[in-house]
Amino acid sequence: MTLPLRAVIFDLDDTLFDDTGCTYAGLRALAAQSGLSVSPAELFARHAAHIRAIDPLLFRGELTAHGARVLRFTRLLTELGVPDPDGEAATVTYREAYRAAWAPLPGAADVLRDLRAAGLRLAVLTNYVREVQALKLAHFGLDTLVDAVLCVEEVPAAKPDPRAYHAACAALAVTPQEAVMVGDSWEKDVQGARRAGLRAVWVNRAGTTGPDPAVPVASRLADLPAALGVPVLTRG
Known part of the structure; x- marks a missing residue:
């Protein structure tokens, strides 16, 4: 189930x-x-x-x-x-x-706000060091829109090791079966997460289907709530 x-x-x-x-x-x-x-x-x-x-x-x-x-x-x-x-x-x-040239991908802040408004808990799980990644998140205020940020030195092992995703789930107080991993790397964000018991959505700006057509694809972040079946706010 x-x-x-x-x-x-x-x-x-x-x-x-x-x-x-x-x-x-x-x-x-x-x-x-x-x-x-x-x-x-x-x-x-x-x-x-x-x-x-x-x-x-x-x-x-x-x-x-x-x-x-x-x-x-x-x-x-x-x-x-x-x-x-x-x-x-x-x-x-x-x-x-x-x-x-620093820039968030289009819709980054909006999708985080929409998912939070839908009652979901949010985390960032990155295979790079906090010294660098925290600056990016803070620069655009994205750090205030998530509940946890886990960088490579703060998890037992980097993605695609199952322990990385399990650490993120623990930080959010959810089970792997209650979480979805969203990312652009098929191996690190999709395959690794699924092996760890999470669901996954592949962020692929080309919009093409991945090796497994059962995995939802978001060609832009604005498409993510629909891929997750989450209602969003109407803007404009």
Whole structure:
């Protein structure tokens, strides 16, 4: 028997916050500063690979968020043939452009308000550090619209480990069967949550069906309440 829905757990980056858009903005500034001729898509992919390689050091406390950025850009620029790259200067350039482009995804605040008004408990569960993620949430006032924020250093293991979702459910005082995970990553936000006993909604801006057509898809956040069967306020 499916229990009534009592809680919604959100991913942050590229679910509520436009991390991809900000990253492209930062990388454009870095490419201009460094005279790089690599395509934006290739630069984004190389940058993402360095994030994946360095993040474990950050999560283990061996680097600060700033130190991780300096190492990331030193390695990235070295890989791209920039002689004697200045990782500190690259970090400043990237970070200024990234911060200037900060934006929530359209409808983020409205959907949180609608779900709260419907009586649901809300959390953010993110695979990144509080030092960074709390600033994003507070900048747009999204932190005041959720009941709990769980960052990677505050859970027993990162998504898609079942313990991450169970920690979020515990923070909201609900069972996994009473919660749904909402996010853009099929593996970390959909598959992992379902293996942990939660329901899931895939945020996919292309609007295409995922590998399992039984999983609801929201191409925009405004579609989420309907995907959850939750009534919303009429605006306008």
